[in-house]
Amino acid sequence: MAMADSSCLHRPHVVVVPLPAQGHINALMHFSKTLAARGILITFLTTERLHHRIFRRPHQEISATLQDHHGLHIRFQVMPDDMLPDGGGATKIGELFEALQNKVGPMMEQLLRKVNEEGPPITCILSDSFFASTHQVASSLKVPRVVFWPYCAAASVAQANTQLLISQGFIPVKAEDVKNPTKLITCLPGIPPLLPKDLRSFYQEKCSSDLMFHTQVYESEIQNKADWVLVNTFEELEGTESIQALSKGYPAQAVGPVFLGEFLQGEHSFPKDIIRTSLWEENEECMRWLEKQAPTSVLYVSFGSYTLMSREQVQELALGLEGSEQPFMWVIRPDLVEGECSALPGDYLHRIKDQGLLVNWAPQLKVLSHPSMGGFLTHNGWNSTIESISMGVPMIGWPYWSEQFLNCRFSREMWKVGMDLECKADENGLVNSVEIEKVVRNLMQGNEGRELRKNAANLKEAAIKAVMPGGSSHTNIDTFVEHIRNLSQ
Ligand code: UDP
Numbered sequence: 069m070a071m072a073d074s075s076c077l078h079r080p081h082v083v084v085v086p087l088p089a090q091g092h093i094n095a096l097m098h099f100s101k102t103l104a105a106r107g108i109l110i111t112f113l114t115t116e117r118l119h120h121r122i123f124r125r126p127h128q129e130i131s132a133t134l135q136d137h138h139g140l141h142i143r144f145q146v147m148p149d150d151m152l153p154d155g156g157g158a159t160k161i162g163e164l165f166e167a168l169q170n171k172v173g174p175m176m177e178q179l180l181r182k183v184n185e186e187g188p189p190i191t192c193i194l195s196d197s198f199f200a201s202t203h204q205v206a207s208s209l210k211v212p213r214v215v216f217w218p219y220c221a222a223a224s225v226a227q228a229n230t231q232l233l234i235s236q237g238f239i240p241v242k243a244e245d246v247k248n249p250t251k252l253i254t255c256l257p258g259i260p261p262l263l264p265k266d267l268r269s270f271y272q273e274k275c276s277s278d279l280m281f282h283t284q285v286y287e288s289e290i291q292n293k294a295d296w297v298l299v300n301t302f303e304e305l306e307g308t309e310s311i312q313a314l315s316k317g318y319p320a321q322a323v324g325p326v327f328l329g330e331f332l333q334g335e336h337s338f339p340k341d342i343i344r345t346s347l348w349e350e351n352e353e354c355m356r357w358l359e360k361q362a363p364t365s366v367l368y369v370s371f372g373s374y375t376l377m378s379r380e381q382v383q384e385l386a387l388g389l390e391g392s393e394q395p396f397m398w399v400i401r402p403d404l405v406e407g408e409c410s411a412l413p414g415d416y417l418h419r420i421k422d423q424g425l426l427v428n429w430a431p432q433l434k435v436l437s438h439p440s441m442g443g444f445l446t447h448n449g450w451n452s453t454i455e456s457i458s459m460g461v462p463m464i465g466w467p468y469w470s471e472q473f474l475n476c477r478f479s480r481e482m483w484k485v486g487m488d489l490e491c492k493a494d495e496n497g498l499v500n501s502v503e504i505e506k507v508v509r510n511l512m513q514g515n516e517g518r519e520l521r522k523n524a525a526n527l528k529e530a531a532i533k534a535v536m537p538g539g540s541s542h543t544n545i546d547t548f549v550e551h552i553r554n555l556s557q
Contacts, residue, residue: 076141079109080556081188082214083145083180085195085202088118088164090347090373091451092196095218095300097345098327099194100142105330106549109141111183111190113176116146122345145183147176161374165198165283173201177208184209191556192295197224200290212295212555214548219450221301221310221322222259222478223471226267228314229256230288233271238264240273240281258313259306260482266474292316298548300324300454302534302541305483305527319551321544322534325458329535329542331433347373348429354397357425361395361440364521367512368435368461370399371447375468377404381498382411388504389424390416394442394512396424397435436461442521443511445489448475457485460528462520464511466490466499485524487511 082103086096093114100110114122123144184190194214195202206213217224226233233239238253245251245264252261270280297320299311306322314320344350358366369389371377377385382405389396405411417426432452436444436459444456445464453475456463463486465476479486487510492503511517534541 076109076188079107079141079188080191080552081109081111082552083111083113083183083190083193085113085176085193085199087168087196087198087218088115090345091449092218093118093122093345093347094451095326096194096196096216098330099216099298099300099323101140101330102323102326102545103549103552104140104142106545107141108549108552109188110143112142112144113179114144114146115149117149118347119144119146121347145179147172147179162279165287166279168199168201169283169286172199173204176201177205180205180209188556191552194298197227197291198287200287203290203293213293214296214298215291215294217297217299217314219300219471220454220475220478221299221306221314222262223266223268223450223474224299225256225259225310225313226253226262226471226474227284227288228291230271230285232256233267234285239267239271240276241265241267241271242273246272256313258309258311262474263477266471266477268471269469269473294318296548296551297321298323300326300450302531304530304534304540305457319547321548323541323545323548325454325531325535325541327433327455328458328531331437332532332535346429346431348401350429350431351427352431354425354427354430355434355438357397358435358438358440363439364442365395365512366438366440367392367394367396367443367445367508368399368430368432368441369396369445370430370432370452371401371404371466371468372449372452373401374449375404375447376406377411378406378498379411383413384499384501385504386412386416387501388499388508390420391501391505392508392512393423394508395440396508397430398424398426399430399432400426400428402428433459443508443517445508448472448479448486450475453479454531457483457524457527458531460521460525462486462511462517462524464489464507483523483527485520485527487516487520 084096084100086092100112104110190211192212192214193202193206194216197215197217203213236255241264249263254261270284275281295318297314299322301322301324303322311320311322436455441461444461446452448465448467463479465479465486466489467473467476476488480488487507489499489507493499533539536542
């Protein structure tokens with residue numbers, strides 16, 4: 069990385085460390101842009117491979133372009149690939165977490181020492197909640213560590229209280245409690261009661277000897293040793309108590325939806341090869357396709373960056389979408405389907421040509437904000453969930469793992485903007501095409517769908533208010549920025 073130029077020298081300097089996975093990079097890049105727009109210098113850490121996959125240009129060149137053409141002081145620092153495997157697929161997740169726990173710390177410390185020497189000095193490290201090693205690095209560099217939770221507050225509180233849940237016998241989560249819960253989890257501060265199924269799927273009994281289980285427990289201990297906590301949610305959605313419950317004596321604040329302020333300002337006019345953070349090439353054809361569709365008529369179908377589906381499930385989904393007779397746009401990531409061969413029936417594309425569009429990867433924010441959007445069939449990853457809520461699009465939830473079951477249930481029961489498809493699965497976990505067809509029709513054409521759409525529109529309004537000047541998240545970000553400025557003086 070180049071030495072600091074003179075315009076950076078007096079800026080507070082925040083090093084941002086996302087987990088190397090799509091949703092985490094997106095959320096932290098959005099937040100970085102918000103901080104940079106308020107005069108903070110950002111050094112954004114990625115791995116070499118991810119940097120290349122996302123930006124396709126050397127990091128020095130992008131840093132310079134952002135500064136010269138957009139006045140945004142965001143620079144990129146890459147970590148060697150052997151330091152941290154990327155989270156590009158579900159099979160690698162254990163490997164990634166092992167590296168986070170055991171390998172990354174000393175190398176990151178070395179790297180950040182250099183960044184610090186080159187200046188301006190690092191004011192604080194802002195790290196993804198799952199990055200325990202940043203705690204050691206921050207202590208050793210004697211700078212504060214801010215923990216950023218890229219989840220809803222309720223899921224964050226549950227994760228931060230892992231030890232309490234272990235001591236009360238809720239973790240490991242027993243299979244029978246997932247199927248037929250007899251007890252609600254009422255011991256967690258500040259949040260509504262949870263079901264055992266709401267806890268992270270990695271905490272299930274069948275995973276209790278997995279590396280993932282143990283690293284999650286370890287990470288949860290370190291997560292609580294922060295100097296400041298930020299959450300990608302907004303107070304009007306989850307209430308201040310749930311956010312305060314993340315504090316162990318230090319400030320905890322909701323600063324989300326992190327993408328929304330920037331999105332409303334039309335910052336998406338940035339040249340996309342400079343600031344886009346997609347791991348896959350976005351298909352721009354889909355915006356032209358959406359232009360031809362009637363208002364609120366299209367179902368957007370996407371399962372984020374990790375979900376895997378069996379060939380059989382993809383076939384049922386394909387038939388269900390077709391049978392619903394609703395226009396749909398379906399993101400089929402190149403690695404969505406388990407196994408090699410194509411899962412779709414041979415003449416499928418031809419059959420649905422006037423009804424649907426299949427793409428590898430979509431510009432999801434643009435898609436969700438399009439007037440033709442009528443619903444989102446989603447895996448309920450937190451980014452997708454909060455993006456849908458902020459765009460006023462009701463959801464059909466089909467959670468896959470992690471805390472997605474909680475996001476799905478809260479969307480349905482608390483926020484009343486979602487339906488649940490996962491509950492229709494048979495004993496083998498398969499949801500058949502008839503169920504899919506029914507729930508899609510219900511969301512897109514039924515009275516229930518209309519009601520959910522109304523609720524989603526209200527939440528959209530609340531989300532927009534939260535990120536506008538004077539709104540709760542906007543004010544919280546101001547407070548945080550003020551704190552960072554004071555630290556750097
Ligand atoms: N996304 C996208 N295009 C797609 C699918 C997803 O840009 O075709 C983005 C989406 O907007 C979100 C992220 O990828 O920001 C997925 O994060 P999420 O937390 O929903 O799911 P994960 O990938 O972590 O399972």
